[in-house]
Structures are given as C-alpha cells and as structure tokens.
Amino acid sequence: MAGRIDFYDDPHAPAANSLVPSVNVMVTNTSGDVLLIRRSDNGNWALPGGAIDLGESIPAAAIRETLEETGVSCEITGFVGTYSDPKHVILYTSNGEVRQEFSIVLTARVVSGEPTPSQESREVRWVPRGEVTQYRMDRSMRLRIAHYLDGHGPHIG
Numbered sequence: 001m002a003g004r005i006d007f008y009d010d011p012h013a014p015a016a017n018s019l020v021p022s023v024n025v026m027v028t029n030t031s032g033d034v035l036l037i038r039r040s041d042n043g044n045w046a047l048p049g050g051a052i053d054l055g056e057s058i059p060a061a062a063i064r065e066t067l068e069e070t071g072v073s074c075e076i077t078g079f080v081g082t083y084s085d086p087k088h089v090i091l092y093t094s095n096g097e098v099r100q101e102f103s104i105v106l107t108a109r110v111v112s113g114e115p116t117p118s119q120e121s122r123e124v125r126w127v128p129r130g131e132v133t134q135y136r137m138d139r140s141m142r143l144r145i146a147h148y149l150d151g152h153g154p155h156i157g
Contacts, residue, residue, distance in 0.1 A: 003093040004041040006138045008085075016089045016100040023062040024049035024141075026148045027074045027108045033128050034145070035110070036135060037069050037121035045135035047144065048121075049103065062106050070124045071116030074108035080148045081105055081155025088140050105144050105155075 007013035024047040027035040036045050048069040052061040059076040066074050081104075088101035115124035127135065132145055147155045 004039070005091040005093065006042075006140065007089050007091065008139055009087040013089050014091055014098045016086070017096075017098050019100050019102050021052045022050055022103045023052060023058060023065060024103050024105045024144060025062045025066045025074065025076075025108050026080055026105060026145070027066060027070075027072060027110055029110045029126055031126075031128075033126035034132055035066075035070060035072060035115065036125060036127050036132070038123035040120050040122050042138075043122070043136075044141070045137045046141045047105070049105075050120075058104055059106065062108065066108065067113070069118050069121045070113070071118070072113040072124075073111040075111050076106050076108050078107040079105075079154050080107060080144060081157065083140060083144060083155070083157060085140070085157060101140060103144070105148070107148065 026047055035048065037048050038045050048066045050065040052058060062076055063074060066072060083101055083103045085101050090099045115126060117124055129149060
C-alpha cells in the first residue's frame with residue numbers, strides 16, 4: 001500500500017515539488033464530539049479532508065471528502081484557518097510527490113450518516129473533545145485541532 005510521510009522542519013526532508021489546495025473538516029455532533037479518521041496511508045488519526053478538485057468550491061470539497069472518508073454527511077458552519085507552512089512537507093511514497101502543506105480548515109455539523117471506514121480511513125469515530133489529544137496524529141493536524149478547541153479566531157499561517 002502507498003504511504004504518506006510527514007516532515008516538519010527536517011533538514012533530511014525531500015524538497016517540495018507540488019502545492020495542492022486541500023481542505024480539512026472539523027465535524028462535530030450535537031454532543032460536541034469530533035469526527036476523526038485513522039488514515040490508511042500512515043495510521044495516524046486526522047480530520048477528514050483532501051484535495052480540492054478543479055471546478056469544485058472549497059465547501060463542496062469539504063462535504064465530498066467528509067462523506068467519502070467517513071460515511072457522514074455534513075453542513076459547513078465556519079472557518080478555523082489556513083495552513084501553508086513551507087516547513088511542513090508530505091512525501092507520497094507511491095509516486096514521489098512531495099507536497100508543501102496547503103490546507104483550509106472548516107467547521108461543520110453532522111447532518112446524517114454513521115461513521116464508516118473507507119479506502120482512505122481504517123477507522124472512523126466520534127471522539128469526545130477532551131480525549132482528542134490522546135490520539136496519535138501528525139503535529140500539523142494536532143495544531144489545527146488545537147486552534148479549533150482553543151476557540152481563538154481564525155488562524156492564518
């Protein structure tokens with residue numbers, strides 16, 4: 001299976017060779033639980049999300065990616081921030097692509113569906129807010145979630 005390796009401020013990281021706009025979605029339910037996926041490509045926990053396709057709006061991409069990865073339909077409700085730190089690069093081992101981080105993080109509320117794994121997610125679950133930090137995830141994902149949980153205005157970075 002193809003893999004994903006995240007590097008942050010690592011002098012041994014490969015040089016970026018692409019920049020792909022993407023979204024992540026902080027979906028919550030009526031109890032305030034956060035929807036997390038366990039990625040198939042690296043085993044880390046993360047928010048659902050992925051690349052924005054040509055001809056697609058940011059909210060449409062967020063809704064599509066969430067449904068594809070989790071089986072949950074959502075409605076976009078807000079904005080957490082932008083994340084484009086050139087020190088964070090992602091190596092895709094299947095094709096040698098090395099992406100510079102470029103993600104827009106939105107908030108959403110669940111509309112329907114049950115957490116269901118997909119080809120991109122080994123596990124999908126609702127996680128109580130207070131337990132999110134106990135899950136293994138990349139530092140950039142942890143930062144995005146912390147910005148949401150801390151409630152400090154939009155992050156631009």
